[in-house]
Amino acid sequence: MEQNQTQNVLAYVETAGGKPVNVGLELLTLARTIADAAEQKVTAVLIGSGLDEAAQRVAALGADKVVVVDDPAYTAFSMDEYTGVLEQLVKDENPAVFLMGNTPQGKGIVPRLAARFQSGCVADVTAVSIEDGALHWITPRFGGTVLAEEVIENSAVQFATVRTGAFSKPETAQNTAPAEKKAVSVPADSIRTQIREAVKELTESVNLEDADVIVSGGRGMGSAENFKLVEELAALLGGVVGATRPAIEDGWVSRAHQVGQSGKIVAPKLYIACGISGATQHVSGMSSSGFVVAINKDEDAAIFDVANVGIIGDAVKVIPAMIEEIRKAKAEA
Amino acid sequence: MAYIISEEGQELLGAVKEFCEKEVKEQCKEYDKTGEWPKEIYDKAIEMQLHMLEVPEEYGGMGLDRVSVAALIEQMAIADSGFATTISASGLGMKPVLIGGTEEQKQRACDLIVDGGFAAFCLTEPGAGSDASAGKTTAVRDGDSYILNGRKCFITNGAVSSFYCVTAMTDKSAGTKGISMFYIEKDTPGLSTGHEEDKMGIRTSNTCDVVLEDCRIPASNLIGAEGQGFSIAMKTLDQARAWMGCIATGIAQRGMEEAIAYGKERIQFGKPVLKNQALQFKIADMAIKIETARQMVAHALTLMDLGLPYSKESAIAKCYASDIAMEVASEAIQMFGGYGYSREYPVEKLLRDAKIFQIFEGTNEIQRIVVANNTIGRF
Amino acid sequence: MEILVCIKQVPDDAAEIRLKADGTPDLDGVAQVVNAFDTYALEMATRLKEAVGGEITVISVGGESARDALKTCLAVGAQHAFLLTDPAFEGSDSLGKARILATAKAKLEEKSGKPFDLIFCGLEATDKATGQTGAQLAELLNLPLITNLTDISYENGTVTAKQETDFGYNLIDSAAPCVVTVNTPAYAPRYPTIKSKLAAKKMPIDPISLADLGEDAGKVGKQAALTRTVRFAEPPQKVAGVKIKEETCEDSARRAVAMMVEAKAL
Numbered sequence: 001m002e003q004n005q006t007q008n009v010l011a012y013v014e015t016a017g018g019k020p021v022n023v024g025l026e027l028l029t030l031a032r033t034i035a036d037a038a039e040q041k042v043t044a045v046l047i048g049s050g051l052d053e054a055a056q057r058v059a060a061l062g063a064d065k066v067v068v069v070d071d072p073a074y075t076a077f078s079m080d081e082y083t084g085v086l087e088q089l090v091k092d093e094n095p096a097v098f099l100m101g102n103t104p105q106g107k108g109i110v111p112r113l114a115a116r117f118q119s120g121c122v123a124d125v126t127a128v129s130i131e132d133g134a135l136h137w138i139t140p141r142f143g144g145t146v147l148a149e150e151v152i153e154n155s156a157v158q159f160a161t162v163r164t165g166a167f168s169k170p171e172t173a174q175n176t177a178p179a180e181k182k183a184v185s186v187p188a189d190s191i192r193t194q195i196r197e198a199v200k201e202l203t204e205s206v207n208l209e210d211a212d213v214i215v216s217g218g219r220g221m222g223s224a225e226n227f228k229l230v231e232e233l234a235a236l237l238g239g240v241v242g243a244t245r246p247a248i249e250d251g252w253v254s255r256a257h258q259v260g261q262s263g264k265i266v267a268p269k270l271y272i273a274c275g276i277s278g279a280t281q282h283v284s285g286m287s288s289s290g291f292v293v294a295i296n297k298d299e300d301a302a303i304f305d306v307a308n309v310g311i312i313g314d315a316v317k318v319i320p321a322m323i324e325e326i327r328k329a330k331a332e333a
Numbered sequence: 334m335a336y337i338i339s340e341e342g343q344e345l346l347g348a349v350k351e352f353c354e355k356e357v358k359e360q361c362k363e364y365d366k367t368g369e370w371p372k373e374i375y376d377k378a379i380e381m382q383l384h385m386l387e388v389p390e391e392y393g394g395m396g397l398d399r400v401s402v403a404a405l406i407e408q409m410a411i412a413d414s415g416f417a418t419t420i421s422a423s424g425l426g427m428k429p430v431l432i433g434g435t436e437e438q439k440q441r442a443c444d445l446i447v448d449g450g451f452a453a454f455c456l457t458e459p460g461a462g463s464d465a466s467a468g469k470t471t472a473v474r475d476g477d478s479y480i481l482n483g484r485k486c487f488i489t490n491g492a493v494s495s496f497y498c499v500t501a502m503t504d505k506s507a508g509t510k511g512i513s514m515f516y517i518e519k520d521t522p523g524l525s526t527g528h529e530e531d532k533m534g535i536r537t538s539n540t541c542d543v544v545l546e547d548c549r550i551p552a553s554n555l556i557g558a559e560g561q562g563f564s565i566a567m568k569t570l571d572q573a574r575a576w577m578g579c580i581a582t583g584i585a586q587r588g589m590e591e592a593i594a595y596g597k598e599r600i601q602f603g604k605p606v607l608k609n610q611a612l613q614f615k616i617a618d619m620a621i622k623i624e625t626a627r628q629m630v631a632h633a634l635t636l637m638d639l640g641l642p643y644s645k646e647s648a649i650a651k652c653y654a655s656d657i658a659m660e661v662a663s664e665a666i667q668m669f670g671g672y673g674y675s676r677e678y679p680v681e682k683l684l685r686d687a688k689i690f691q692i693f694e695g696t697n698e699i700q701r702i703v704v705a706n707n708t709i710g711r712f
Numbered sequence: 713m714e715i716l717v718c719i720k721q722v723p724d725d726a727a728e729i730r731l732k733a734d735g736t737p738d739l740d741g742v743a744q745v746v747n748a749f750d751t752y753a754l755e756m757a758t759r760l761k762e763a764v765g766g767e768i769t770v771i772s773v774g775g776e777s778a779r780d781a782l783k784t785c786l787a788v789g790a791q792h793a794f795l796l797t798d799p800a801f802e803g804s805d806s807l808g809k810a811r812i813l814a815t816a817k818a819k820l821e822e823k824s825g826k827p828f829d830l831i832f833c834g835l836e837a838t839d840k841a842t843g844q845t846g847a848q849l850a851e852l853l854n855l856p857l858i859t860n861l862t863d864i865s866y867e868n869g870t871v872t873a874k875q876e877t878d879f880g881y882n883l884i885d886s887a888a889p890c891v892v893t894v895n896t897p898a899y900a901p902r903y904p905t906i907k908s909k910l911a912a913k914k915m916p917i918d919p920i921s922l923a924d925l926g927e928d929a930g931k932v933g934k935q936a937a938l939t940r941t942v943r944f945a946e947p948p949q950k951v952a953g954v955k956i957k958e959e960t961c962e963d964s965a966r967r968a969v970a971m972m973v974e975a976k977a978l
Contacts, residue, residue: 195882309956
């Protein structure tokens with residue numbers, strides 16, 4: 001297969017409600033690293049409507065070029081349309097590398113693009129190294145207990161999805177790149193699925209991926225009643241409520257709150273695990289968190305292995321005491 | 334697996350183990366505390382058809398050999414012996430019909446089980462434990478009916494069964510020869526359940542009084558002939574004992590597994606406590622006892638499958654397995670040290686669970702009488 | 713309704729997998745199971761089949777051991793199972809696997825004369841978690857794709873999928889046939905019954921080879937793979953922090969919060 005002439009990086013910055021999601025900005029750091037190593041450029045792209053502010057934000061974060069497909073038709077995410085738009089942009093920009101967040105959208109779009117370009121694709125990238133000019137992508141296996149170093153070969157484009165929290169957001173750059181608006185239409189016959197209804201069940205979105213603080217509860221909370229303590233602590237810290245699968249199966253909280261392999265992969269600055277034993281499936285979803293506090297009455301619980309601070313005690317008793325202490329700390333500050 | 338089992342049994346073992354690990358083991362810890370009968374677990378078990386392992390193939394069962402069934406029951410017992418007791422007691426409750434019943438009775442009883450029911454065997458009375466001839470429950474013939482009166486106690490599955498096999502005196506003067514066996518379905522007027530036992534162990538099984546007050550049943554519900562009840566009951570128990578040995582072995586196996594896991598993790602004097610040969614020997618002794626018990630259970634069940642006499646072997650299996658279950662559970666606690674005595678850890682429950690296996694379905698003293706009689710012979 | 717479910721056998725995801733001395737994942741003694749997301753897909757397919765009628769066929773690319781995974785599926789809802797096995801398939805990447813599955817689908821339809829109305833895949837496999845195969849299968853088959861389902865219904869040729877969002881859920885329509893990838897539904901996969909398990913044991917699982925597929929050997933397997941694993945590593949062990957066990961919960965909480973303040977985590 002023909003190898004690309006350029007080593008340009010195309011970085012798709014996913015937005016939600018007109019704002020870039022964290023991983024969309026974080027992957028600009030990775031894009032920069034890859035492009036710099038080959039003395040090439042970073043092109044950031046956004047799709048949606050009313051994206052002026054978002055485009056400016058991205059432009060200020062060091063992309064060499066920003067392409068914005070801003071069209072009322074793209075207000076709501078549609079897998080088929082967005083895939084079609086990105087396919088067109090890849091054709092136009094002819095990059096060597098395509099990056100997107102390993103979000104539900106990214107997991108759907110990127111492998112489809114890879115198939116369309118007959119190219120290799122790696123998922124959930126946590127780091128990249130460059131050996132002899134070749135990109136070595138680091139991706140987790142077996143829930144994160146093993147890391148695989150992968151290379152993509154014989155491909156026009158190297159497609160990759162990037163893990164939330166694996167890279168930090170770039171510093172604001174000195175020069176702001178121009179944001180270029182571009183109209184891209186997708187053939188009508190490529191739209192094959194329709195959102196019939198978008199049902200809102202929650203007044204506030206459960207955005208675990210972009211939360212700075214997450215307070216999670218597990219089976220050790222004991223009951224729906226006790227689980228409210230987790231919610232109270234989260235509210236006090238301005239954080240989002242997370243949960244393990246058992247807590248969700250017991251009906252204490254809705255599935256949107258699940259952290260772990262079959263839920264959300266999160267990387268908040270502060271993660272408080274309450275009554276969580278630390279099964280691999282859960283830990284693999286929160287191990288990139290900045291500071292981890294764990295409360296569990298079992299001294300040998302695996303969660304303590306990944307915690308900066310572990311409190312041995314019954315979460316139901318410890319949380320109210322913590323709430324009290326945090327209130328005091330806040331008052332002092 | 335220590336039981337040598339059929340390919341079919343092998344196929345099922347993994348699925349049953351997974352079910353017990355995910356749906357029974359942890360959940361029963363809580364039910365052990367509350368003493369509540371965990372209906373939702375039993376509903377799932379019924380859905381999986383675990384309750385009908387002993388239904389013969391010709392009446393809608395699976396046609397598994399007994400040793401394969403034992404391997405499955407042991408898995409259940411490893412997870413929770415109260416759970417295994419409920420399942421196995423249902424097999425016990427069905428046996429009088431299979432031993433002495435008519436074709437029609439067998440089909441009816443098995444249909445009820447296949448449809449998701451449990452069964453109970455009602456022999457013991459407040460004044461008649463080991464001595465069944467002291468029973469006071471009576472059955473009086475009245476035209477095409479029998480009318481039963483009396484109180485049965487310590488009945489496993491008493492409050493949750495679809496049908497009961499009940500012994501009652503049809504001729505008080507004839508002693509054990511005056512005992513008859515009756516088949517009674519739940520919701521029969523005059524049949525009710527009474528006092529529920531708050532037990533030391535196997536707390537996930539239901540044990541209660543079954544009360545008969547002018548309970549009128551069709552004469553066709555007599556199992557076998559009048560006066561055959563004692564013999565049918567004894568044959569029933571002869572078979573059932575091996576199954577109790579199987580569950581007791583499961584308790585012991587669990588105790589050993591917990592002791593090994595803890596001994597590998599518990600660090601004292603800078604090394605895992607299981608590095609001490611003194612504790613390794615404890616494990617070895619557990620393994621010797623468990624394996625011996627298991628093979629005795631398998632031997633008794635194989636004799637049953639082959640149609641050979643099994644009374645003595647079944648009694649040995651039950652007696653030995655329950656004695657060693659107590660020993661192993663006690664030693665497992667010892668290996669846990671202070672933690673073993675705590676309800677937070679899983680081994681104290683095993684000792685409480687194990688004790689009943691030395692008592693019910695014939696105390697171990699009765700088992701020794703059976704073994705002695707079968708060994709010494711008449712003289 | 714004719715349903716195809718694509719499954720993968722993976723190491724039990726409850727096991728903590730480390731590297732061997734030679735630097736490859738140590739899978740010795742780790743049980744091989746049906747990928748959890750595939751079991752959800754099969755359960756969802758089975759419920760749909762029970763609602764609208766039809767038959768379920770399961771296929772898997774793998775070695776002889778994957779036969780056990782297929783047998784498991786036959787005990788919990790599937791009627792037919794085929795093992796896509798050939799030394800030439802080994803080392804396939806996700807696109808290669810998708811190609812094998814796509815060709816197999818066409819072959820099975822040709823053989824039975826009945827086209828599949830719906831193709832189910834798990835959202836991702838718990839070992840590699842790339843989540844690529846289902847999406848790429850849709851591309852190769854040129855079929856509509858709906859990802860990340862938590863429920864499904866079917867009426868008059870239209871598939872309606874429930875997909876969870878941060879606010880609630882979307883209902884997404886597609887004409888059949890289409891490909892769907894399944895996340896964790898609200899219901900757990902059923903257990904086999906004793907009878908279904910025994911019946912599954914007797915059901916045939918026919919192998920399908922490269923030659924049976926008529927596929928070009930150069931398009932699958934190791935030599936066609938576009939991604940290659942250079943080496944494995946173990947992530948640096950996070951050093952466990954401080955454990956606090958004071959006399960009272962209040963004292964423990966006080967110390968913990970002080971440490972959080974000190975680390976600027978609050």
